[in-house]
Amino acid sequence: TLLKNHGFLSNFYLQNYLDIDLGSSQLGAFFSKNASWISGTKLGLHSKPKMPPCDFLPEKYQSLAYNHILEIHKKHLSPVATAFFQKPLLLHQGHMEWLFDSEGNRYLDFFSGIVTVGVGHCHPKVNAAAQKQLSRLWHTSSVFFHPPMHTYAEQLSALLPEPLKVIFLVNSGSEANDLAMQMARAHSNNTDIISFRGAYHGCSPYTLGMTNVMAYKTGLSSGMGCRSTMCPDVFRGPWGGSYCRDSPAQTIRKCSCVPDCCQAKEQYIEQFKDTLNTSVAKSVAGFFAEPIQGVNGIVQYPKGFLKEAFKLVRERGGVCIADEVQTGFGRLGSHFWGFQTHDVMPDIVTMAKGIGNGFPMAAVVTTPEIARSLAKRLLHFNTFGGNPLACAIGSAVLEVIEEEKLQENCQEVGTYMLLKLAKLRDEFDIVGDVRGKGLMIGIEMVQDKMSRQPLPPQEVSQIHEDCKNMGLIVGRGGIFSQTFRIAPPMCITKPEVDFAVEVFRSALIQHMERRAK
Ligand SMILES: Cc1ncc(COP(=O)(O)O)c(C=O)c1O
Ligand SMILES: *[C@@H]1O[C@H](CO)[C@@H](O)[C@H](O)[C@H]1NC(C)=O
Ligand SMILES: *[C@@H]1O[C@H](CO)[C@@H](O)[C@H](O)[C@H]1NC(C)=O
Numbered sequence: 001t002l003l004k005n006h007g008f009l010s011n012f013y014l015q016n017y018l019d020i021d022l023g024s025s026q027l028g029a030f031f032s033k034n035a036s037w038i039s040g041t042k043l044g045l046h047s048k049p050k051m052p053p054c055d056f057l058p059e060k061y062q063s064l065a066y067n068h069i070l071e072i073h074k075k076h077l078s079p080v081a082t083a084f085f086q087k088p089l090l091l092h093q094g095h096m097e098w099l100f101d102s103e104g105n106r107y108l109d110f111f112s113g114i115v116t117v118g119v120g121h122c123h124p125k126v127n128a129a130a131q132k133q134l135s136r137l138w139h140t141s142s143v144f145f146h147p148p149m150h151t152y153a154e155q156l157s158a159l160l161p162e163p164l165k166v167i168f169l170v171n172s173g174s175e176a177n178d179l180a181m182q183m184a185r186a187h188s189n190n191t192d193i194i195s196f197r198g199a200y201h202g203c204s205p206y207t208l209g210m211t212n213v214m215a216y217k218t219g220l221s222s223g224m225g226c227r228s229t230m231c232p233d234v235f236r237g238p239w240g241g242s243y244c245r246d247s248p249a250q251t252i253r254k255c256s257c258v259p260d261c262c263q264a265k266e267q268y269i270e271q272f273k274d275t276l277n278t279s280v281a282k283s284v285a286g287f288f289a290e291p292i293q294g295v296n297g298i299v300q301y302p303k304g305f306l307k308e309a310f311k312l313v314r315e316r317g318g319v320c321i322a323d324e325v326q327t328g329f330g331r332l333g334s335h336f337w338g339f340q341t342h343d344v345m346p347d348i349v350t351m352a353k354g355i356g357n358g359f360p361m362a363a364v365v366t367t368p369e370i371a372r373s374l375a376k377r378l379l380h381f382n383t384f385g386g387n388p389l390a391c392a393i394g395s396a397v398l399e400v401i402e403e404e405k406l407q408e409n410c411q412e413v414g415t416y417m418l419l420k421l422a423k424l425r426d427e428f429d430i431v432g433d434v435r436g437k438g439l440m441i442g443i444e445m446v447q448d449k450m451s452r453q454p455l456p457p458q459e460v461s462q463i464h465e466d467c468k469n470m471g472l473i474v475g476r477g478g479i480f481s482q483t484f485r486i487a488p489p490m491c492i493t494k495p496e497v498d499f500a501v502e503v504f505r506s507a508l509i510q511h512m513e514r515r516a517k
Contacts, residue, residue, distance in 0.1 A: 049502035051471050052495045054106060056095040061102040066090055084476070085465055094121025097489045097496065099473065107468070108488075110500055111475035115294060115326045115440070115487040118354035119400045126357055129396035130389060137388050142381070148391035155398050156363065159336055164349060166371040168364040169386030173325040173352030174202030176362040177288070179380065180348045181206055183366060184286030184319045187347075187373035191225035192280040194313070195288045198231045198479055200295035201323055210288050213295065213479055225285070229275040231293070232268035232301040235433040235444060236452065239264035245300040246341055248415050249422040249434045252449060265302035272309050276316060284318035286348075291338025294326035297483030298442025300435055306342040319347035319370065325362075326440065329354040330401050331490060333411030333438025341437065357397050361390040406490040410438035417441060417486070417497045424501065428508050430455055441486040443504075444478065454482035462514065466507035472500050 064072070069090060083089075090102040097120060099107045112118065119126060133148060140146050149169070157165045170176050181193060195201060195210035202208070208216060209223020234240030234251055241255020244264050257263055276284075289306060293299040310320045327338030328351045335341050339349065347370060352362035374380060384390075401407060418434065418441060425431040425443075432446030445455035445463070460482055467474055475485035486500075 047506070049470060049499055049506060051106065051108065052493075052499050054095070054098050056098060058093045058095070058100040058104070058106075061092050061104070063092065063102070066102060085468060089468070089473075096120035096123065097492050105471070107471050107473045108492075108496055108500060109473050110486050110488040110492075111473050112487055112489050113358055114353070114475065115331070115485075116353040117358050118329055118331065118490050119357050119397055119404070119406060120489040120491045121358075123357065123396075123400060125400050125403075126393055126396040129392050130359070133389050133392035139384075139387050139389075141383055142386055146388050146391075148388045148395065149386045152386075152391040152394050155395055156365070159398070160349065160365055161345065163367040163369075164346070164365050166366055166368050168366075168371075168380065169390070170362045170364065170382050171360045171384050171390075172202075172362050173323075173350065174204040174207050175382070175385075176325070176350040176352055176364045177201045177210070177321075177323060178204050178206045179364050180288070180321050180350050180366075181210070181286075182378070182380075183348055183364070183370055183374045184321060185225075186377040187319055187370045188283065188285045188317050190281065190283045190285040190317055192227055192284040192318075193225060193286050193288065194227050194229050194275060194280065194284065194318075196231040196293070196296075197228045198233070198296035198299065199228075199288070199290065199293060201288055201290075227275065227279045229279075230268065230271040231296065231299060232265070232271075232305050233296075233299045234264050234302055235299075235435065237264075237268070239267040240302075244302040245435065246303055247300060247435050247437050248418045249425075249436070251433055251435075252425070262302045262304060265305050265308070268302060268305055269308050269312075272312060276312060280316075282316070284313060284316045286319045286321055287313040288321045288323055290323045290325070291327045291342060292332070292437065292440055294440070294485070294487075295477055297444060297478030298436045298440055298485060300437070301342075303342075306339075306344050310344050310346075320344070321348040321350065322346040323350050325350060325352045326354075326487070329397075330407030331410055331438050331440050331487065333407060333414050336407060355397065356390055356393050359390055359393045360384075361394055401490070404491065407438075409492075410490050413492055413494055413497060414438040414441065416494055417501065420497065420501045421504075424505055424508065427505075428512070430511070431508070436486075439486070439488055439490055439492070442477065443484040443486070445482050445484070454478070454480040457481045459511065460484075463507045463511050466510050467503055470503040470506060472503040474500075474504075 091099050092102055093100040097109055099109045153167050197212045199212050201210040205222045209226030212228045234244040240251050240253045241257055241264055242250050244262055313320055322339040324338055330336050332338055332341055339346050348366045350364050355361050421434040425434045429448050430445055432452055433444040435442050445460050447453045447455055477483045477485045
């Protein structure tokens with residue numbers, strides 16, 4: 001506590017280079033008016049979790065002043081408020097799983113820019129590949145050939161099973177899903193597309209029809225031919241039990257199922273059939289599903305659900321699309337692609353986010369047959385899709401995932417974290433559910449376990465702020481913003497998980513103390 005009297009820079013120095021127990025929480029407290037926990041609670045400075053060391057030296061922040069940033073934001077940027085926290089973080093540098101803000105605070109990044117920075121911020125090998133390509137050739141458009149695109153197409157297709165071998169390169173997840181919708185329609189000659197309630201598949205006018213979250217439903221016309229169906233959410237939905245999902249952590253709900261027979265799955269499939277019987281034409285174009293829902297708060301379906309749903313859709317002439325924008329590239333640990341964890345073979349796979357580790361890049365992969373159906377109907381063109389820089393980065397990302405065994409790390413460290421978090425669920429009544437696979441984890445907050453009603457968003461926000469003040473960045477999700485989302489760079493370690501779980505536990509204790517007042 002003597003350190004309190006030192007100037008900011010010396011604190012910064014001590015924290016980052018000498019690894020003295022002075023995490024960003026303490027520094028944050030000096031600057032944050034809202035650090036109420038500092039005053040006299042049992043969890044004051046002394047029991048603050050100790051942040052694991054980091055030997056990276058960030059530059060000193062020398063750009064725009066915070067207030068100036070706020071002004072510019074108000075005047076010139078979108079008025080839609082998406083930033084986390086009462087006082088949004090001003091970040092200026094990243095290194096692997098670490099982020100640094102303008103005040104020199106260090107954070108453990110457990111959200112990776114919304115499930116995007118898969119191999120780590122500014123990964124040296126990816127940086128080197130980008131720099132090399134940057135000084136060689138930036139852009140040609142697809143009316144010329146260049147080797148990075150062909151190298152990448154060969155590398156990516158090798159990671160997908162037959163017959164998923166034809167790749168269309170675009171720039172964002174929304175674009176990828178737009179194109180996949182067109183493919184489904186062009187191939188089937190049908191219009192209707194089914195997606196889950198609670199799903200997020202993008203914000204373009206076309207994909208908005210499949211995004212079933214109220215905040216994105218504009219009331220303006222869009223989404224023609226898109227139909228929603230009940231999300232088979234085994235925690236919040238009407239059915240669910242003790243063995244439903246493919247995760248080391250099951251729900252707290254009891255059931256009388258025997259192995260190989262999931263009653264919840266049967267019930268949700270009846271709902272799916274009801275949608276097919278009532279809400280779509282006799283023949284459909286397709287069905288979109290994320291293998292695990294991201295934005296909806298890491299929702300996992302009962303085992304076997306997708307397999308049966310795919311069969312029903314195909315019987316009606318539709319194709320099946322796996323949206324792997326969040327689940328792909330090894331994050332789920334046991335498999336490289338999320339669809340493999342459901343033992344299904346999609347007709348189209350869409351990918352983005354982690355594909356470029358933060359560089360704008362996305363892809364649609366499909367069968368030669370579906371690719372031909374699209375080509376018959378339209379000349380698909382995209383100026384930036386498959387540009388040399390993106391492809392060089394994409395190749396480096398794939399190499400790093402393999403060389404550093406990041407998929408294996410997701411399995412090992414993710415399972416370790418899930419089991420630790422499941423203990424917190426048992427300890428705290430407001431932690432309703434812990435779920436996920438690999439390094440895609442959800443913690444659903446409730447008023448109490450009996451009701452499973454969502455914890456009010458303001459309360460979830462307080463816990464969220466407290467975690468940030470202790471140096472841990474996590475995400476949010478769920479239609480009530482009730483679920484914490486954890487999806488760190490895939491290179492994190494067990495000691496970092498220990499720190500994160502300790503921070504989360506401290507934040508929960510602080511919250512219980514607040515509630516008791
Ligand atoms: C599952 C899923 N699909 C599609 C998208 C849209 O991607 P983008 O924001 O790159 O357009 C997102 C973005 O969050 C997503 O999570
Ligand atoms: C869709 O229509 C085209 C002709 O417009 C036809 O060649 C193709 O076989 C049809 N596809 C299916 C699945 O019916
Ligand atoms: C759907 O319709 C079929 C008949 O076409 C019927 O056998 C089935 O019970 C219906 N299912 C639901 C859930 O409505």
